[in-house]
Amino acid sequence: NAGVTQTPKFRVLKTGQSMTLLCAQDMNHEYMYWYRQDPGMGLRLIHYSVGEGTTAKGEVPDGYNVSRLKKQNFLLGLESAAPSQTSVYFCASSFGATRAEAFFGQGTRLTVV
Amino acid sequence: RKEVEQDPGPFNVPEGATVAFNCTYSNSASQSFFWYRQDCRKEPKLLMSVYSSGNEDGRFTAQLNRASQYISLLIRDSKLSDSATYLCAVKGYQKVTFGTGTKLQVIP
Numbered sequence: 001n002a003g004v005t006q007t008p009k010f011r012v013l014k015t016g017q018s019m020t021l022l023c024a025q026d027m028n029h030e031y032m033y034w035y036r037q038d039p040g041m042g043l044r045l046i047h048y049s050v051g052e053g054t055t056a057k058g059e060v061p062d063g064y065n066v067s068r069l070k071k072q073n074f075l076l077g078l079e080s081a082a083p084s085q086t087s088v089y090f091c092a093s094s095f096g097a098t099r100a101e102a103f104f105g106q107g108t109r110l111t112v113v
Numbered sequence: 114r115k116e117v118e119q120d121p122g123p124f125n126v127p128e129g130a131t132v133a134f135n136c137t138y139s140n141s142a143s144q145s146f147f148w149y150r151q152d153c154r155k156e157p158k159l160l161m162s163v164y165s166s167g168n169e170d171g172r173f174t175a176q177l178n179r180a181s182q183y184i185s186l187l188i189r190d191s192k193l194s195d196s197a198t199y200l201c202a203v204k205g206y207q208k209v210t211f212g213t214g215t216k217l218q219v220i221p
Contacts, residue, residue: 041213042211043157045210048208092209094209099144099162102147
């Protein structure tokens with residue numbers, strides 16, 4: 001079972017470059033989330049989506065954009081990467097029900113130099 | 114004040130010990146509560162959901178106190194394989210918010 005798949009798993013960017021992280025889930029989940037994880041900061045919500053065609057801002061949305069054109073995919077874009085965006089990025093998905101747990105992808109380790 | 118707060122630890126305990134973690138949350142309208150386990154350089158994985166009546170899964174017991182707005186995780190008879198970071202998670206209307214995690218190191 002694939003579950004939640006993130007691509008790429010590793011990436012090094014130069015400051016000012018752009019890139020898109022892809023998250024794909026095959027569990028027919030309504031909700032999808034993008035988090036970043038930094039030492040001592042825990043998981044911080046960047047953006048999330050409660051269904052196809054919807055997106056909303058999380059705790060730390062600046063410098064990122066997202067799109068959910070298909071239910072199974074949630075894309076995270078960095079238009080002009082900055083060193084402060086060096087982090088581990090996790091995508092997660094869940095059913096919309098209140099007690100539904102979130103399932104995570106394996107993460108993308110991004111370094112901006 | 115952070116929405117979800119945890120003691121970052123680390124907690125260093127000997128094998129066989131009992132260890133407890135607490136997590137407080139600020140939004141009284143929060144609806145669901147979870148404990149996740151995260152191994153080094155891996156993704157978080159659900160350990161257990163937390164219900165008002167409390168729930169137990171083997172050596173693990175989770176409790177929810179809505180009045181005081183905290184959840185707890187108790188690990189009995191700690192094993193070396195329990196060494197990991199434990200994250201509490203709180204689900205509101207749409208978002209899932211995580212604590213910073215508590216690192217547990219079980220020592221032989």
